[in-house]
Amino acid sequence: MLHRFYRGFNRLTRQSARLNNIAATAARWFSKVTAVGFTALALTLGSGVQAQTQSINLYTTREPGLMKPLLEAFTAQTGIKVATVYLKDGLLERVKAEGVSSPADVLMAVDIGNLLDLAESKLFQAIHSEALNAAIPAPLRSSDSTWFAFSLRDRVLYADKSLKLESFRYEDLASSAYKGKVCIRSGQHPYNNALIASMIAHRGVAQTEQWLRGVKANLARKAAGGDRDVARDILGGICDLGLANAYYAGQMKTAAAGTDARKWGDAIQVIRPTFAQTGGTFVNISGAGVAAHAPNKAGAIAFLEYLISPPAQNLYARVNFEYPVLQGVALDPTVESFGLLVADLTPLTEIAKHRKEASLLVDRLGFDR
Secondary structure (H helix, E strand, O other), X not given: OHHHHHXXXXXXXXXXXXXXXXXXXXXXXXXXXXXXXXXXXXXHOOHHHHHHOOEEEEEEOOOXXXXXXXXHHHHHHHOOEEEEEEOOOOHHHHHHHHHHHOOOOEEEEEOHHHHHHHHHOOOEOOOOOHHHHHHOOXXXXXXXXXXXXXXXXXXXXXXXXXXXXXXXXXXXHHOHHXXXXXXOOOOOOHHHHHHHHHHHHHHHHHHHHHHHHHXXXXXXXXXXXXXXXXXXXXXXXXXXXXXXXXXXXXXXXXXXXXXXXXXXXHOEEEEOOEOOOOOOEOEEEEEEEEEOOOOOHHHHHHHHHHHOOHHHHHHHHHOOOOEEOOOOOOOOHHHHOOOXXXXXXXXXXXXXXXXXXXXXXXXXXXXXX
C-alpha cells in the first residue's frame, strides 16, 4: 500500500546520513531483490541475449545531461549501446505517428500524467520482470506492468536567504504578504499542472481557483521560464520566492564556483512546503516502459532492470540529485540538507485524474498571461 511505502521511505530518509545503521535493512532488501530479481537481470545480460541486443533506441523527455551518466554506465556494464532521441515536447505524438514502424524500444518521461498518457494510448507493452517487481513498490509501477517509476522528485520552495522561514505551506503562496514577490514557471507546465491537480484533489476546484487567483495576484513577473529561472530572479531581486523541483537546486548549489548556476544556487534557501490538509510535500516521478512495438524488447527490459539496480539508483541520487526508488540508496548530501521529506500520501493516479480540470482553471484565470 502507498501509506506503507511512504512510511518506509520516510524512515529511510531520516537515516540516510547514517548508512551503518541501515546496513541490516539494506542487506535484507537487496537479498530479496537478488534472490528473485537481479539473478534474472544477470541472465538477461548474458552473452546469448546480449549478442542479439547490441543496441536499443530510447525516446525520452529527460534532459540529456541527466541521462548521459546513466546511459554510459549501462553501456559500460552490458555492452549494449543506447541511441537516444531527446524530445522536449511531443513524445506521445511522435510515437503515435510512427505507429507499428516505430524504432523506439524504451519510452521515458517525467510526471505521472505523461506516463499515463502513454499507457492510455497503448504505447507501452506489458512485460514480466521479477527484478522490477521486487525492487519497485507497487504504488510506483502500473498494475498491468507497463510503466515503472525510477526516481522521485519533490516540488519545493526556493526563497531568498534573508527570509526567515522555518516552514511553508503551498497555500501560503496566495497570502497577501507575498504580493509582487512570487516567481513561477507556466501553470500549464506538467510540473505545475500536477501540483494544481493535487490541490484540486485536496480542496476541490472552487477552493483551488481561489488559491490560484491569490498566487497570480502575487506574481512578480509573468509565469514563464524554467525552474532555475526562479533562483536566477531571486538573485536578481525580481522576486523573493517561488516553486521549483528540488533537484535543480542540487545542480545549482554544486555547480562550479563562479558560474551563473552556482550564484543562483548560493542565493536561495530550499524549504519543503506541505499541504495544509495532509502535512505532506508534493512528490512526482520519472519513469519508463517498453515501447509497444519495440524491435529489441530483450534489450529494453535489460535497460529498465539496470535502472533499478543499486549503481543506477546511486547515479539518480548522486548525479541527478533525485530521490532513488530503491531502498538502501543514500541521498546526495546537498539534497539531504534540504531537510526531511515527508511525502504527501495522495496517490499520483488520483491526482492525475484532475489534470484537465487544472489546465482549464489555468486558462480560465489567464494565469500565464
